[in-house]
Amino acid sequence: MAAIAANWRRLRDRVKPGTETAAVVKADAYGLGMGPVASALCAAGCGLFFVANLDEGLALRRILPDARIAILNGFALGTGREFARARLMPVLNDLGQIEAWRAKAMETRAPALLHIDTGMSRLGLPPRELDRLVESPDLLSGVELAAILSHLACADDRASPKNRLQRRDFRMALKRLPHAAAGLSASSGIFLGRSYHFDLVRPGAALYGVNPLVGRANPMIQVVNLKAKILQVREIDRGGTVGYGAAHRMARAGRVATVGVGYADGWFRSASPRASAGIAGRRVPVIGRVSMDLVTIDVTGIDPAHARVGAYVDLLDGAYGVNEFARDSGTIGYEVLTALGPRHHRIYRGDADS
Numbered sequence: 001m002a003a004i005a006a007n008w009r010r011l012r013d014r015v016k017p018g019t020e021t022a023a024v025v026k027a028d029a030y031g032l033g034m035g036p037v038a039s040a041l042c043a044a045g046c047g048l049f050f051v052a053n054l055d056e057g058l059a060l061r062r063i064l065p066d067a068r069i070a071i072l073n074g075f076a077l078g079t080g081r082e083f084a085r086a087r088l089m090p091v092l093n094d095l096g097q098i099e100a101w102r103a104k105a106m107e108t109r110a111p112a113l114l115h116i117d118t119g120m121s122r123l124g125l126p127p128r129e130l131d132r133l134v135e136s137p138d139l140l141s142g143v144e145l146a147a148i149l150s151h152l153a154c155a156d157d158r159a160s161p162k163n164r165l166q167r168r169d170f171r172m173a174l175k176r177l178p179h180a181a182a183g184l185s186a187s188s189g190i191f192l193g194r195s196y197h198f199d200l201v202r203p204g205a206a207l208y209g210v211n212p213l214v215g216r217a218n219p220m221i222q223v224v225n226l227k228a229k230i231l232q233v234r235e236i237d238r239g240g241t242v243g244y245g246a247a248h249r250m251a252r253a254g255r256v257a258t259v260g261v262g263y264a265d266g267w268f269r270s271a272s273p274r275a276s277a278g279i280a281g282r283r284v285p286v287i288g289r290v291s292m293d294l295v296t297i298d299v300t301g302i303d304p305a306h307a308r309v310g311a312y313v314d315l316l317d318g319a320y321g322v323n324e325f326a327r328d329s330g331t332i333g334y335e336v337l338t339a340l341g342p343r344h345h346r347i348y349r350g351d352a353d354s
């Protein structure tokens with residue numbers, strides 16, 4: 001918890017003065033648990049939170065009675081009552097959502113955010129809808145704009161010319177719209193420099209230790225430690241095979257430990273044969289295919305007093321964390337965190353205020 005709070009403060013201290021640092025806690029705070037994570041971020045001083053959908057917003061409102069909460073996926077007709085009751089702000093993504101929200105918000109003047117698409121082509125007003133909105137400002141009348149957002153497609157690649165193009169198009173869109181706080185950057189965008197900060201940044205992944213700087217040293221603190229128990233240890237002769245498909249053949253006689261974690265726990269099948277695990281301060285290879293509930297590791301060189309039944313193996317820690325495991329699995333830290341799943345026994349350690 002202290003690491004998450006420290007990561008948030010680190011980002012807050014990095015953005016230019018006057019820029020608000022929000023936090024994205026969608027997908028159960030990237031799999032880490034929205035309750036404890038949002039409480040820790042709130043205690044650290046965060047006042048604006050983003051989630052993906054209405055259900056997440058309702059759950060977050062029960063955790064944080066006073067925070068501002070924005071729903072990235074927008075507003076759907078028929079959900080006005082829930083939005084109003086929980087004081088949720090939709091991020092309006094198209095003219096239809098704006099119209100639906102207006103019909104609802106006319107009486108209440110409840111705030112909403114507006115998302116302009118500047119090249120991500122996923123959510124947000126496409127250029128033609130932005131033109132229509134600018135030509136007919138009435139479409140926004142009665143809508144209290146809390147912020148105007150856009151989202152970068154290539155923020156993790158400093159060299160990408162797309163970053164500057166999106167920043168330019170975002171600035172142009174802002175000039176054509178009513179004045180409101182502006183926000184362009186998530187985790188990686190923050191590291192592109194002050195001209196990408198505007199009034200509001202909304203990091204997610206970096207808070208949880210995912211490296212926002214692909215290919216460079218991680219400026220964030222590792223957050224998740226994952227351990228699993230050795231369930232069985234066996235001697236295997238040279239030429240013996242391990243696991244499904246007999247995919248691993250022992251080049252010489254050795255010892256193999258079976259560990260109680262598998263792809264159902266987010267220990268990806270694609271992690272073999274590159275991934276490794278930590279035991280007794282050493283790194284040992286994961287061998288054979290990862291199965292649903294089990295992985296096998298080669299503990300031949302490890303003192304049997306350490307590589308024994310009931311001992312814990314380090315699967316994610318400061319030395320080998322989400323970013324390293326993601327690299328070895330051919331994916332990104334985001335997917336590692338959100339795949340961890342409900343079977344792990346979770347212990348929330350460390351005081352967020354420390």
Ligand SMILES: *Cc1c(COP(=O)(O)O)cnc(C)c1O
Nearest residue numbers: 024151186187202203204205206
């Ligand atoms: C998920 C998301 C974020 C957070 O992105 P990170 O890369 O995790 O910091 C910010 N904005 C939008 C629109 C998102 O969908």
